[in-house]
């Protein structure tokens with residue numbers, strides 16, 4: 001039986017023939033390489049966060065005060081990392097979180113397609129941002145048999161919202177992830193000090209440019225007047241959503257709706273009452289609000305309130321043990337964010353695949369050593385809070 005952990009032996013055996021891994025297998029090494037390779041403005045945008053980035057740092061550091069307790073004499077020679085999510089049988093609990101500048105992360109500007117191909121190669125689903133350099137239909141087509149989810153930034157124009165969701169459904173996406181925490185952009189000093197905001201320079205707006213409704217909203221076709229179209233985009237980008245909008249959102253699609261940015265158990269209950277199908281616990285990687293708690297510390301209460309609803313999680317996942325801890329604390333599926341952007345920047349599809357395989361190999365080997373043959377066992381064991 002093949003296991004994700006086999007990547008380890010592949011690397012060691014490669015070394016016997018003088019072949020070393022092309023990219024670092026750890027986050028710190030990966031980030032160092034990305035710092036040297038990426039264009040400074042893109043690096044700032046990806047690496048940076050809100051305020052003094054306290055929440056962003058906490059997100060990653062907080063995994064350190066959660067511990068797994070190993071169990072021995074359990075046969076873990078065969079491991080099963082698969083999970084069920086809305087009827088999809090996924091080979092692993094990992095997914096790629098939506099990253100709106102994925103398109104820019106490869107030099108050719110087609111990073112969204114490169115990420116989609118990484119999804120195709122690994123079976124790790126990609127949550128495709130509203131902000132892409134290639135239209136959502138083209139990104140879906142590059143995913144092969146791996147399911148994709150579409151992340152919606154809900155525009156103020158209701159017809160544009162309906163059009164984007166309808167296109168996603170028609171293109172075969174399996175769920176709509178509605179991001180709630182970004183109708184306005186957080187205070188990001190690294191970007192502000194350089195006036196660095198890629199969208200306002202006309203990047204990653206292809207889903208708008210290609211949209212029939214958006215094209216009705218601009219005076220001239222976007223190709224002829226990028227600056228004008230960008231202003232139309234800025235005018236419609238972020239609708240202020242409240243619970244009263246849920247019936248309308250629900251009416252747009254038959255697909256499962258997942259609400260991204262939910263961190264409070266009362267909001268979980270309201271989401272369930274309002275007809276949401278899934279919860280996505282995340283603080284946007286500390287990019288939107290600073291001063292908050294680490295997302296992983298909020299996950300247990302979110303899971304408890306969610307009952308049978310699946311809970312997706314991201315914010316601070318940097319290693320396979322982080323993945324395992326999020327699962328032990330009740331996440332149904334775990335999102336990797338910044339690390340795969342760095343993988344894309346270093347080696348396109350190959351680099352992203354490397355990052356995903358490294359995370360999965362570490363999680364798999366941890367489960368093997370610690371006596372958890374599958375995700376259910378990990379979840380049943382839980383994690384212990386220290387300090």
Ligand SMILES: Cc1cc2nc3c(=O)[nH]c(=O)nc-3n(C[C@H](O)[C@H](O)[C@H](O)COP(=O)(O)O)c2cc1C
Nearest residue numbers: 046097098099100129179284285315316317337338
């Ligand atoms: C550069 C960048 C762009 C992002 N763009 C989006 C986006 O378009 N839509 C969205 O819902 N979240 C977006 N996010 C948030 C991610 O989906 C995810 O919540 C975050 O990256 C998790 O934090 P981590 O990468 O530090 O683990 C973005 C994150 C980064 C780093």
Ligand SMILES: O=C(O)C(=O)c1ccccc1
Nearest residue numbers: 100131182184185199287
């Ligand atoms: O950069 C982000 O995190 C992001 O998702 C975003 C997208 C559009 C406007 C502001 C923030």
